[in-house]
Structures are given as C-alpha cells and as structure tokens.
Amino acid sequence: MPLHDPRTAELAKRLGAVRQRIATVVAGSQPRASAGSPTTEPTLIVVTKFHPGADVVRLRELGVVDVGENRDQEAAAKALEVADPGLRWHFVGQLQSNKAKSVAAYAHSVHSIDRGSVAAALGKAMVRQQLLDGRADLECFIQVELTGPYGALVAGGQSPTAGPGGRGGAAPSYVLELADSIAGTPGLVLAGVMGVAPLGATPEPAFQLLAEVSARLRSAHPGATGISAGMSHDLEAALAAGATHLRVGSDILGPRPAVL
Numbered sequence: 001m002p003l004h005d006p007r008t009a010e011l012a013k014r015l016g017a018v019r020q021r022i023a024t025v026v027a028g029s030q031p032r033a034s035a036g037s038p039t040t041e042p043t044l045i046v047v048t049k050f051h052p053g054a055d056v057v058r059l060r061e062l063g064v065v066d067v068g069e070n071r072d073q074e075a076a077a078k079a080l081e082v083a084d085p086g087l088r089w090h091f092v093g094q095l096q097s098n099k100a101k102s103v104a105a106y107a108h109s110v111h112s113i114d115r116g117s118v119a120a121a122l123g124k125a126m127v128r129q130q131l132l133d134g135r136a137d138l139e140c141f142i143q144v145e146l147t148g149p150y151g152a153l154v155a156g157g158q159s160p161t162a163g164p165g166g167r168g169g170a171a172p173s174y175v176l177e178l179a180d181s182i183a184g185t186p187g188l189v190l191a192g193v194m195g196v197a198p199l200g201a202t203p204e205p206a207f208q209l210l211a212e213v214s215a216r217l218r219s220a221h222p223g224a225t226g227i228s229a230g231m232s233h234d235l236e237a238a239l240a241a242g243a244t245h246l247r248v249g250s251d252i253l254g255p256r257p258a259v260l
Helices: 006-032 053-059 070-083 098-102 116-133 153-154 172-183 204-220 235-240
Strands: 043-047 066-069 086-093 107-112 138-143 189-192 226-228 246-247
Touching: 006 043, 006 235, 053 070, 066 070, 070 086, 070 098, 098 116, 098 189, 107 116, 107 189, 116 138, 116 172, 116 189, 138 172, 138 226, 172 189, 172 204, 189 204, 204 226, 204 235, 226 246, 235 246
Parallel strands: 043 066, 043 246, 066 086, 086 107, 107 138, 138 189, 189 226
Antiparallel strands: none
C-alpha cells in the first residue's frame, strides 16, 4: 500500500488535528499539576468501526498503536487481517458473554464490562487462551452508567441503560462489587472505569461523576487508575475530568461508510 496515497494524507491531517486538540488541553493543565507530577499524555484509541482493515494499516504507519472496535465480528476479522503484533486492540462496545472466547483471542482490553457474568466468561476464556499462546492478562474497564446527574432524563422516563439518553453501564453503587469480582478472576486485570456521556446533554456532569467513581475505586484498588472517557465531540471535557484513555472515531476516520 502506498504510504502517501490520498486516504493516508487525509487520515494524517485528521489525526494531527485531534492530537493537537489533546496537546492543547494537556498543556493547559500543566500549571494545575502538582509539583513533581507532570500531566501524563492520554492514550488515544482510534475507533475504526465500519472502516476497512486497510485504514488500520494506514493508521499504524502514522504511529497509531491503539485501535478500538465496537463489534466482535468486525474486530476479530480485522485483527486477523492486519495481524500486526505492535497493535493493541480495544473492545469498546457492549459485550455478550457468548462472545468472550472470541474477544479473548485478540483483545488487549475490554472497556465495557457492566456485569459479573461477562467478567466470569472473559476470565474463563482468558485462562484457556493463555494456555494456548501465553498472552498477557486482559485489561478490564468497568462501564459506569452516567445518567444520575441528569434529572431531566429520569423525569422524562428514560431508561438509565437504554434509549436516547442512557448509554449503558453498571450503576455506580455496583462498581466496587464488580471490581472485586474482576480483580479476583485469573486472566483479568482491573484497569479502571469507562463512561459515555448521555446523548443530548452537556457532558461535564457525567464525566465528573465518572471521576468520583474512579476515586472511590482507586481507594479499594489503587492500581485501577484508568478513566476511559471522551469521544470526538467531548474529548476536551473528558480530559478536564481526568480521562486517561480517549476513544475517537469520526474526527479521525471521517463519516462511516454505508453498511450494505
């Protein structure tokens, strides 16, 4: 594949713009960082949903290491197609237990664990996979339901885990119990929390709640420092709330191709 074809040039321009947005926020936060504790550059996960494996190859040539996918069928196929050991594949979509075996074969991390049954299935799958190839433990983020600060959503009768407002996840009160389960499961490592701000609402209250849940989690599990939050439209708000991992798709890859 030519390294300077028009699509690669387009991706380079878009990727550069997103990296500049991130750098601007990080630079602005430096004066507020405590002495001796410089702000850490967040991990940028490029979500390639519905885009071809060829774009993943182009992104790799542009220095991208972390790639995200929402659907196991598509993720498994791309991981096999690209087969680059330097890539880290992040599963960021809703996950059913029956997909655990497939995900365990390629994923570096799962960002959407919201119930114990999924964690248990992933643990069993990872133990089997590690016997086959010795791969590292699977990093696990707990997806947190973030509609709590939005009274209008609740008053409007919207489900906290579905519908136009809610985006899924475990209730904040359940996070510590689920964290204990993940941390005690061989093959899994507790990485932190993940959240998606409700649609049609300013994201700051949601990300503030996620930061508070993260702080409580770190009190019980000091190593679980990750906060996966922020997408194309709200990455600045997520970074301001302490996000360590960003999941950006359309601002880098452009509009998703039509699905036939």
